Amino acid sequence: MNKEPKGLENLLPYLETHFGLDPDSTVISQFKGGYSNLTFLIRSPAGEYVLRRPPLGLKISKAHDMVREYRVLEALKKAGYSKVPDPIVCCEDENIIGAPFFIMEKVEGLILRNRIPEGMDLNASFFRKLSQNTIDGLLDLHQLELHQSGLSQLGKPEGYVERQVMGWSERYFKSKTDELSEMEAVSDWLKANMPEKENTGFIHNDYKYDNLVLAGAGNPAIKAVLDWEMATVGDPLMDLGTSLAYWAEAEDSDTLKMFNLTYPQGNFTRSEVVAYYASKSPLNLDQILFYYVFGLFKVGVIAQQIYKRFSLGFAEDPRFGALIHAVKACGERALNSIQTNKI
Missing domain, CATH: 3.90.1200.10 (Aminoglycoside phosphotransferase (APH), C-terminal lobe)
Known part of the structure; x- marks a missing residue:
């Protein structure tokens, strides 16, 4: 049974080749809540990563340019701006998942959407x-x-x-x-x-x-x-x-x-x-x-x-x-x- 979301069938072999991640113990899931580019969590015994790709069914525009966003992260790091995830790899080969994408570090913490999370007391x-x-x-x-x-x-x-x-x-x-x-x-x-x-x-x-x-x-x-x-x-x-x-x-x-x-x-x-x-x-x-x-x-x-x-x-x-x-x-x-x- 495939664990990866639809459209990411070739990603596990890519992750095995470039990151040494075992396909049998790597799980890919999509983050919910966004309205634009798609974001996925890659979870494996070796660590957790985040993948970003453009929306489906849309000609790539500047606002959905994954290569450019990756370079922005690199430039911000170079500028000494520390409040960004570490960019790890950028893939321009559209044959992998149908569009360019990049992978970055997963930063652990609290992200607030439009409602206070259930059971959380924020005063x-x-x-x-x-x-x-x-x-x-x-x-x-x-x-x-x-x-x-x-x-x-x-x-x-x-x-x-x-x-x-x-x-x-x-x-x-x-x-x-x-x-x-x-x-x-x-x-x-x-x-x-x-x-x-x-x-x-x-x-x-x-x-x-x-x-x-x-x-x-x-x-x-x-x-x-x-x-x-x-x-x-x-x-x-x-x-x-x-x-x-x-x-x-x-x-x-x-x-x-x-x-x-x-x-x-x-x-x-x-x-x-x-x-x-x-x-x-x-x-x-x-x-x-x-x-x-x-x-x-x-x-x-x-x-x-x-x-x-x-x-x-x-x-x-x-x-x-x-x-x-x-x-x-x-x-x-x-x-x-x-x-x-x-x-």
Whole structure:
């Protein structure tokens, strides 16, 4: 009886050849919970590893480029950024599992999804410290040295904001399935309100609680940051805006709470996130509304793209069928923020 998930039939021989792992005692299982690239746990008596590959049924794009993500991890290690798993091997041979993939170290710890794990007592003090640690981690990333480390070669910061606004707008209309006037109105507003000043730093582009490995329920220290598929050199405030878009508060709709456990008591509010970041960054946050609205729009487009894949039959996860509601919620929240001038 095969133990490996469908599509990974040739992986056990590869692991035996390159890692010396015994096929009879190696078990491969898929991590649940993600919405983008697929992640698998490789468990053997010799140790545990994590494998990353692109989604099924999709032409490989930059956001799903496993070779690039592997090189990002290597560059971050070289830059002295310790909060990443050790990259181990990258395989560009698509004959193994049907797409390029890479294998990295498994970092043990707590990963928080959108609900507190059953039986775990996480109090307000825990979340307060986690909020602070999370923004400190984002600041550390944004202030990394770019040139001697080689990180500068991983992106083109000039014109980054405009490329992002135009690119995500184009992606929305290419993946559009429903008439959502709010998303279209937000797209128009972003194009008309781009800040003139650009900032430069290394950015994660998907920085939120469920991409952090924490020390444990008694200690919200960040051991590692995961999912670097969209990392690049660009404007750090665009990164902050995306994190704010995921930063749901207690009063937000349940739909917006499905991505991040920032709504229990003790967490920073979005305004506190902005104030804390501003207190430790030299960047001007006067136009933070733009970056927040962009973040909401981008999250909405990501949900729209996944929903489109689901509607075409490329993804079977039933969670994906509900993502059209997330698209609508992001559009409504963004438009409301524009109209009220509040995040």
